[in-house]
Amino acid sequence: MGNALALGLAALLLMAAAPPGRVLLVTPGPHAAERAQEALIDAKPGDTVRFAAGTFAFQTGLSLDVPGVTVEGAGEGKTILDFSGQEGAGEGLLVTSSRVLVRNLTVRDTKGDGIKSKGSDRVTFQDLRVEWTGGPKPTNGAYGVYPVSSTNVLIERVTVRGASDAGIYVGQSRNIVVRDSLAEFNVAGIEIENSMHADVFGNTVRHNTGGILVFDLPNLPVMGGHSTRVFNNRVIDNDTPNFAPPGNIVASVPVGTGIMVMANRNVHVFGNEVAGNASAAFMVIAYAQPFESEGYNPLPRDVVVRGNRVGRNGFAPAFPGGREIAAAVGGTLPPGLWDGVDRYVTAGRELGEPVHVHFLDVPALTLGLGVAGAPPETASPAPKPAPPAPPPAEPAPVVLPADQPGLGR
Amino acid sequence: MRRLLALLAALLAAMLPAPALAAVAFAALQAEAPPATLSATGLFADLETKRLAPGVVPYTVAAPLFSDHAEKVRAIALPPGARARLRGDGLLELPVGTVLMKSFGYPASAAGPAVTMETRLLVRRADGWVALPYVWDADGREARLRRAGARVPVRFAAGGEVHALAWAVPNVNQCKTCHAVGASLQPLGVKARNLAATGDLARLARLGLLDGAERLAEVRAVPRPDDAAQPLALRARAWLDANCGHCHARSGSASNSGLYLDWEEADRVALGIGKRPVAAGRGSGGREVAIAPGHPDRSILLFRMESTEPGVMMPELGRTLPDPEGIALVRAWIASLGR
Numbered sequence: 001m002g003n004a005l006a007l008g009l010a011a012l013l014l015m016a017a018a019p020p021g022r023v024l025l026v027t028p029g030p031h032a033a034e035r036a037q038e039a040l041i042d043a044k045p046g047d048t049v050r051f052a053a054g055t056f057a058f059q060t061g062l063s064l065d066v067p068g069v070t071v072e073g074a075g076e077g078k079t080i081l082d083f084s085g086q087e088g089a090g091e092g093l094l095v096t097s098s099r100v101l102v103r104n105l106t107v108r109d110t111k112g113d114g115i116k117s118k119g120s121d122r123v124t125f126q127d128l129r130v131e132w133t134g135g136p137k138p139t140n141g142a143y144g145v146y147p148v149s150s151t152n153v154l155i156e157r158v159t160v161r162g163a164s165d166a167g168i169y170v171g172q173s174r175n176i177v178v179r180d181s182l183a184e185f186n187v188a189g190i191e192i193e194n195s196m197h198a199d200v201f202g203n204t205v206r207h208n209t210g211g212i213l214v215f216d217l218p219n220l221p222v223m224g225g226h227s228t229r230v231f232n233n234r235v236i237d238n239d240t241p242n243f244a245p246p247g248n249i250v251a252s253v254p255v256g257t258g259i260m261v262m263a264n265r266n267v268h269v270f271g272n273e274v275a276g277n278a279s280a281a282f283m284v285i286a287y288a289q290p291f292e293s294e295g296y297n298p299l300p301r302d303v304v305v306r307g308n309r310v311g312r313n314g315f316a317p318a319f320p321g322g323r324e325i326a327a328a329v330g331g332t333l334p335p336g337l338w339d340g341v342d343r344y345v346t347a348g349r350e351l352g353e354p355v356h357v358h359f360l361d362v363p364a365l366t367l368g369l370g371v372a373g374a375p376p377e378t379a380s381p382a383p384k385p386a387p388p389a390p391p392p393a394e395p396a397p398v399v400l401p402a403d404q405p406g407l408g409r
Numbered sequence: 410m411r412r413l414l415a416l417l418a419a420l421l422a423a424m425l426p427a428p429a430l431a432a433v434a435f436a437a438l439q440a441e442a443p444p445a446t447l448s449a450t451g452l453f454a455d456l457e458t459k460r461l462a463p464g465v466v467p468y469t470v471a472a473p474l475f476s477d478h479a480e481k482v483r484a485i486a487l488p489p490g491a492r493a494r495l496r497g498d499g500l501l502e503l504p505v506g507t508v509l510m511k512s513f514g515y516p517a518s519a520a521g522p523a524v525t526m527e528t529r530l531l532v533r534r535a536d537g538w539v540a541l542p543y544v545w546d547a548d549g550r551e552a553r554l555r556r557a558g559a560r561v562p563v564r565f566a567a568g569g570e571v572h573a574l575a576w577a578v579p580n581v582n583q584c585k586t587c588h589a590v591g592a593s594l595q596p597l598g599v600k601a602r603n604l605a606a607t608g609d610l611a612r613l614a615r616l617g618l619l620d621g622a623e624r625l626a627e628v629r630a631v632p633r634p635d636d637a638a639q640p641l642a643l644r645a646r647a648w649l650d651a652n653c654g655h656c657h658a659r660s661g662s663a664s665n666s667g668l669y670l671d672w673e674e675a676d677r678v679a680l681g682i683g684k685r686p687v688a689a690g691r692g693s694g695g696r697e698v699a700i701a702p703g704h705p706d707r708s709i710l711l712f713r714m715e716s717t718e719p720g721v722m723m724p725e726l727g728r729t730l731p732d733p734e735g736i737a738l739v740r741a742w743i744a745s746l747g748r
Contacts, residue, residue, distance in 0.1 A: 037580050038557040059560065059575075063582035088577055090725040096585070096662075111720030112690065118665065119592075141720060142690025148665045165690050172665050217687060219678050220667040221659070247686055247693030247709065289685060292678050 021046030028054035037062055043069045051105060055080040061089025061110075067097040070405065073105030076129045076159070084109040091116040091146070092130075095123060101405035103127050109134075114160070116146040123147055124154040124406040132162030136185045136243045143169040144186070147176075149222070152400055154407065156180050164243060165250050166191035167208070170198065172222035177398050178203065187244040188213050188253060189235075194220050198228040199398040201271075209242040210250070210257035211235035211277065216264045217249060218293030226265040227395040230272065235259055236311075237276035254279040254318035263287040265301040268394050274335070275311025279318050281335035282308075282364075284357045286372040288339075291346060298344045298372050299355050302392045306360035310335045321376035328381060329365065336364025338384055344372035356387040432462040433486045435506050438532045447528055447543045447552035452486060452510055457550050459512065459525060462486075466616065470598045471606040471633045472651035474724075475732035477574065478567035479526070482512040483598060487618055495610075495621035498602040498629050500595065507533040509596055513576075515565035520572070526561045527578045528552050531588070531596050538594045540584035556581045574729050583726055591660045602672070603651075605630035631672060634738055645742035646672060648735050652724060668699055681710055682746070692721045703747015705740040714739060 024039040024047060026032060036056065039049045045068030053074035058081065064071060071093070073079025083092045092110035093102065095117040103126040107114045114130035117123045130144035144160030147153045148171040159182040160167030167183035168190045170176050176198035182205075183189035189205035191213040192198045198214075205211040212235060216225040235258045244251040253260065256278030261267045262285050274281045282305050287298035314333030317326050326333050336359035343352035350371070357364075368380040400407055434451040437444050444450045454462045459482070461467065467484045487493065488506035496502050503509075509532075514525035530541040543552035544559045558580035564573045579586075588594045604610040605628045614622035632639035634648040654671030656663040661671075666687055669679040678684050681699030686692070686709060694712035701707035713723035714736050722728070 034557045034559075037582075041556050041581055060558070060577065060583075063580070063586070065582045065585060086719050087575070087729070088719055088726060089583070090720065094582075094586075096582070096589075111718070112692075112725075113688075118662065138691055140691075142688055142692075146688075148688070165688070169688075171688070217685075219684055220687060221664055245689075245691045245693045246695040247697050248689060249685070249687075292683075 021048060023048045023050050025050050025052060026056075027052045028056055032056050033058045033060075040064045040066070040069075040071070045069065045099075048072060051079040051081070053078045055082055057082045057085055058092070059085055059087050061086070061091050061094055063089075063094040063096065064100060065096045068099045069097070070101045070103070071105075072101070072103045075104050076127055077106055079105040081105060081107045082109060083107070083111065086111045091141075094118070095120055098122055099403070099405055100124070101126065103406060105129075106131070108132075110141045112141045113146045114141060114144040114163070116143070116148065117150050117153075118148050120147065120150045122152045122401060122404050123150055124156075124404060125158055126154070126156050126406045126409065128158040130158070130160045130163075130167075134162070136162055136164075136187075136240050138164050138243050138245050140164040142166075142248075144183075145169070146171075148172055151175055152404055153177070154400055154404055158182075161185045163187065164245060165248055166213070169193065170195055172220060175398055175400065177400060183208060185240055187240075187242060187250045189238070191215065191250070192225070192228055193217060194222050194225045195228070196224075196226055197395065197398050200228065200230045201232045204234045204236075206234070206236045206238065207240050208238045209240050209244070209255050210253040210260055211238045211274075212259045213250070213253065213262070214260070214264045214267050215249065215262045216297075217287065218291040218296040218298070223293070223296050224265070225263075226267075228264065228267045229395060229397075230259060230267070230269045232271040233273070235272055235274045235277065239276070239278065254322070256280070256313075256316065256318055257283055258313060259283070260285070261300050261303050263298045263300055264303075265297075266392060266395060267300070267303045269303070269305045270307045273309045273311070274313060275309075277313045278316040279314065279322065280333055280337040281310050281313035282359070282362070283337045285339040286341035286344065286355075288341075288373045290373065293346075296346075299342065299353065300357065301353075302356050304358045304360065304391045304394070305336060305362065306358070306391075308335075308362070310362055319376070321379055325365070325367070325379065325381045334363035334365050335359070336362050336384065338364060338366045340366035340368040340379075340384075341370060341372050341374070343370060354387070356389055356392075357384070358387055358391040359384065360391065433464060433508065435486075435488050435508070438508060438530070439506065439534055443532070443539070443541050443554060445554050447545075450508075450530070452484070452508065452528075452530075456552075465510070466613070466618065468599075468604060468609040468613070469607045470603045470651075471631045472603060472647040473598075474651050475728060475735055476513060477572070477576070477728050477730045478565065479513045479515060479576075482510075482514075484510045485599065485613075486510070492618050492620045493599075493613060495601055495619055495624055495628070499600050501599050501601060501604075501619075503533050503596070503599070505533050505535050509599060511598075515563060518566035520566040521564040524563055524565075525549060525552075526563060526576045527559075529584070531594075538588070538596065540581050540588065540594065542578050542581065542584065544578050558583065568733060572730065577726075577729070579726060586662050586726060587655045587724075589662050590658075597655050600631075601628045602631045606633055606636075635734060641738075641742055641745055645739050648738055652732070652735060656724070681708075690720070692723070694721070700743055700746070703744060705743040708743050711736065711740060711743065
């Protein structure tokens with residue numbers, strides 16, 4: 001204990017003694033793109049690469065590989081990184097180092113993803129806007145803000161518009177906070193995929209095809225996503241027709257999906273305002289495609305939905321067979337929808353386990369499909385009974401490290 | 410006094426082993442601030458004719474990366490007395506000080522005179538490899554370090570067509586995108602299996618530059634993708650390894666895709682067969698799986714190889730044109746998978 005205290009004090013002293021770092025200023029004008037990339041290469045840990053106000057046009061993607069750097073602009077909408085003339089690279093800004101803060105700028109019209117981090121620890125995206133200015137189009141890039149294979153991820157006060165997959169997408173990551181952000185006119189507003197320990201709260205997610213998705217997919221280096229809390233979000237009017245290019249998993253998300261959990265475990269959905277979503281407020285389903293993937297479980301497990309403010313949803317379900325089912329239950333689907341799948345076939349064997357989906361205080365329907373991939377016309381809708389076991393305990397809040405860049409600003 | 414100094418210098422010079430070995434500025438290439446010009450690296454005996462300095466040994470690889478039809482000159486310079494070490498089929502173990510060099514250019518044609526756009530160096534330092542891109546002046550007499558990359562307009566003829574494009578010199582971070590193995594940067598081409606079929610592995614051994622040469626016969630060579638005498642599947646895998654496998658490997662930049670196209674990969678789904686995309690976005694082209702056996706035109710892999718659109722085309726870096734031979738080869742291979 002004494003040692004830990006001494007170490008902590010030493011660390012504090014070191015932090016206090018550390019020089020504030022240089023500011024590498026990038027101004028608009030001739031060769032701005034090259035100067036920007038040079039600054040991102042020349043920066044040392046502790047430095048800030050600051051874009052002045054103005055619009056910067058890029059022919060290729062920017063990238064940062066130096067740890068401990070802040071990349072900032074003069075403000076969202078004031079500093080604009082414009083990639084509409086992009087000829088190369090898969091994203092606008094790529095971060096491959098740790099302890100990085102990106103804030104106060106706009107990234108516009110990238111050919112691929114907007115801002116990506118890969119393999120970063122303690123990465124923060126703050127007060128950003130990422131948008132495709134032509135509206136929702138399948139030719140827009142896939143993801144707006146895209147941390148992947150990262151740990152300690154903070155996304156706050158960002159706005160993403162027009163992503164042809166997910167506006168905010170966190171994949172194969174661990175310890176994640178997504179808060180106080182706006183996602184609109186994307187296929188998926190916010191998506192947490194193959195990730196562990198995520199808190200998604202205080203966000204407004206509207207006019208997407210689907211609002212908030214918590215998924216797990218096969219054949220990836222990180223599988224078995226679990227322990228996500230989705231709370232106190234506004235998930236309203238997700239009414240943009242699905243414009244994802246076919247082949248992508250989100251292309252199968254029906255328009256008007258509020259919050260959707262697929263093949264993930266220990267997901268808790270509470271305190272959200274969910275209204276105006278034509279297909280369903282809450283959809284909990286298995287991964288339905290055939291797969292061969294050692295150790296992958298396509299079933300959702302231990303999902304809890306409680307204490308949400310639920311408005312009018314499920315009035316025009318857009319999934320196959322949805323309209324017939326709605327008609328059978330009086331025209332409008334209840335807020336909770338489970339596919340009723342608790343078995344799946346892989347490598348020629350049928351496996352299964354109890355799937356506990358807890359709709360604690362809203363009416364819910366099971367489609368009774370039984371086996372993953374069963375065609376919708378074999379559905380036998382029925383009121384969903386409560387699981388035999390009590391709901392699992394809520395995961396502990398996600399705590400980011402004290403030195404998470406930008407934390408508390 | 411001056412005469413005495415000159416005499417002393419001449420004496421010292423005579424005592425040094427061979428001036429040729431001193432030609433490459435190994436020490437300068439190890440410095441924190443690397444040489445600003447290619448002439449200062451000593452890798453060329455004559456920059457204008459691009460003649461390599463003595464001790465800079467050219468080599469070729471069985472399966473090269475397609476780079477918009479550019480011709481490449483590859484060479485290796487080992488510090489005096491140092492040798493590369495053979496360790497299995499993979500990367501040669503190269504000592505601190507080693508310089509790997511690759512120049513990109515187009516020969517003279519009806520479209521324009523011969524041009525060399527850039528020379529990329531990988532320098533092995535004590536703490537790992539560093540990438541140094543040098544961009545040639547328009548007069549071709551000097552190249553300058555441009556760590557932020559550059560765009561160089563070029564005109565050349567290939568496949569009976571004249572092409573004009575803005576050649577993209579990668580910045581040092583983009584170098585790392587392809588050369589990353591986990592957190593480190595590694596060379597790509599100098600793998601024993603890749604030098605075996607071209608005879609250059611044996612040549613390095615004959616030059617006395619290779620330790621472990623007694624195991625040369627055990628190296629399992631990668632075939633040349635254009636060697637029609639070799640099995641189709643191996644040729645396609647060789648092409649995929651060279652053009653995709655640097656990122657699409659379990660420890661590469663695209664590790665998160667779950668699609669692994671490197672030579673060693675053995676898992677069918679990881680190789681793309683029946684594999685659905687994860688983050689492809691519009692790169693899927695509306696197709697469902699990376700490789701649909703027997704159906705090249707239902708395979709995302711081929712769609713992205715054929716595309717020239719940023720955000721769709723693969724690889725993301727290093728080309729703006731499609732590779733007709735590579736496409737024909739992978740198309741034939743995918744078609745054959747259905748039989």
